[in-house]
Amino acid sequence: MLGPRRFGAIRDGLPGISANILTRKLEDLEATGIVVREQLPDPVRVQLYRLTGAGLGLWPVIRALCRWGAGMPGHDPRLFISPTSLMLSMRAMCARERAGRHxxxxxxxxxxxVITTAPGQFRVERGTTGAALRFEGGTNAMAMAIYGPMPLAQTAQGVIRFDGDLADGQAFVDLFSLRPAGPA
Structure with a gap:
């Protein structure tokens, strides 16, 4: 959902999965038209997996599953989350109706x-260009800073690194909750 990925990058985001199982799952997704395998030209010669239009069309289902799962009693936000998974979680859990321009x-x-929000909008892309707010840290620490109960001023003192206007940063963080207020 955030652009083409190498096999190794996909596997890194799924701890515990064997290369054989992941290969079979990707082949199944390719056979059903959800992903396509691409080969980059020389000198890179890297194989990537990219979602097709049908794969991208699954976002409403994935969003609903994210919101549903976050509310389940067994949900443990302390478990490993990959960087891409956190970005998708934030996309799913953002209160777009309250979003300011960030x-x-x-x-x-x-x-x-880089995440861009505006009233009714949320966009995430790879890169860091043009950002007035900068958050840096481990993925689980960032999830705690975004979804946890502590104000940004506290989490920015040792849990994560934050650069930018603290009030704007707090307004940005306040857009995200693991307990969605309304229907998906």
Whole structure:
């Protein structure tokens, strides 16, 4: 959902899955038209997996599952979450109707993302260009800073690194909750 990925990057985001199982799952997704495998030209010669239009069309289902899962009694936000999964979670859990204009860079374990919000809108892309707010840290620490009960001023003192206007950063963080207020 955030652009083409190498096999290794996909596997890194799914701890515990074997290469054989992941290969079979990707082949199944390719056979059903959800992903397509692409080969980059020389000198890179890297194979990537990219969602097709049908794969991208699954976002409403994935969003509903994210929101449903966050409300389940067994949900444990302390468990491992990959950088891409956190970005998708934030996309699913953002209160777009309350969103102000923010451009926030998130660097999660070295993986850069930029999130842009505006009233009724949320967009996430890879990169950090043009961000007035910058959050940096491990993915689980960032999830705690975004979804946890502590104000940004506290989490920015040792849990994560934050650069930018603190009031704007807090307004951005306040857009996200693991307990959605309304229907998906």
């Amino acid at each position: 451009v926030a860079a998130m660097v999660l374990g070295g993986e850069p993302f």
